[in-house]
Amino acid sequence: MRILFFAHLKTAANCAEAEIRIDGDIDAGQLWQHLLARFPELARYQRSVRFARNGTYAVAGTRFSDTDEVALIPPVSGG
């Protein structure tokens, strides 16, 4: 699974993209477990971050699998 980091999450993760290995499909809570195991600095942003799966915001019940591109979207500030 390809993970994308933006804005201050890049600094927290110390990278813009990462690959993580997922077996089967998992929910958002399980995805956070994977992410925090590898990027513990993300913990403080967890409450404010939304997942986007393949370019669309995840909703309750969204499942994530190894072929997905998942972006961590911190609060936006465009315009």
Next chain:
Amino acid sequence: MRILFFAHLKTAANCAEAEIRIDGDIDAGQLWQHLLARFPELARYQRSVRFARNGTYAVAGTRFSDTDEVALIPPVSGG
């Protein structure tokens, strides 16, 4: 007193401007009496027309005198 007509009131009055002679100062009701005596075709527009005295909408209690410029303002449709 100089009277100005706009839009369809020009057609009703058959002129764009007129002079009427006022003694002392009068209220809106008395001004209408003067106007309707000379321009009876205005009667059907009386309810929708506002007076402007010297470029400002008249309010309840506005008095009009012979040196004023009074415009008859039908419903506006700019923009």
Next chain:
Amino acid sequence: MIIEIAIVHAPIVANESLPPALAGTVGAVATFAGSVRGDEAGQPISALDYEAYQPMAEQTMRAIIEGLGQRHACLFVRIIHRIGTIPVGENAIHLLAAAVHRAEALDMIAAFMDRLKQDVPIWKVRALDLHGQILPPSS
């Protein structure tokens, strides 16, 4: 608040420039252009004729902007209204409002247009059909 008001007879040239003193202070510029559409009350037209009580129209527009500026704090507002014969597709009005934040600029534009259509002595006096003949006004 700097206010520029003009009533013109020629085609409106959209002027998006701001007073140079405002550079770096303005964060939001909203504009609105109202143009003549090709039908009036269901009939195809070629143009509308507008008329104004010009000094009062200018003064009323300024007073409206000053009043609205109490609630919608803008730095600069420009209004150009065209009168005379305006062909289909050309602008009858162009507004620009500049403010620090977007809400003030957008609200100024919307609120001004509502007030314009209530109180500013400008009228669509007649429509011209596709042969240039006068149609009765719809409003």
Next chain:
Amino acid sequence: MIIEIAIVHAPIVANESLPPALAGTVGAVATFAGSVRGDEAGQPISALDYEAYQPMAEQTMRAIIEGLGQRHACLFVRIIHRIGTIPVGENAIHLLAAAVHRAEALDMIAAFMDRLKQDVPIWKVRALDLHGQILPPSS
């Protein structure tokens, strides 16, 4: 509704042109430009750096416009968002909405900007001070 969405790195060239097919149908064109102001959280700055998750940002802007179009029936909407380093006084975003009547165009602009600031993955990532040094972002 015709929708044009672009995310650009170069200065935004305000493009007020409409699709020719809409001539005579459009009665109202509203625009909004948001520019970089010379201070950020009270500190003087020279520029802001913006970043986007570009494909998702474009797709999200399009989806927002399509959704809002159900309520605010517009004929044409153009959105240009600039990213990268944007100097003070230059535009970060430019919107244009064209409709038959003014309410739809004005409401589309205001509603889109609200949604942009909730859901479109674009970020002000840092401010540059007057010496070009990085200041921490305020938001």
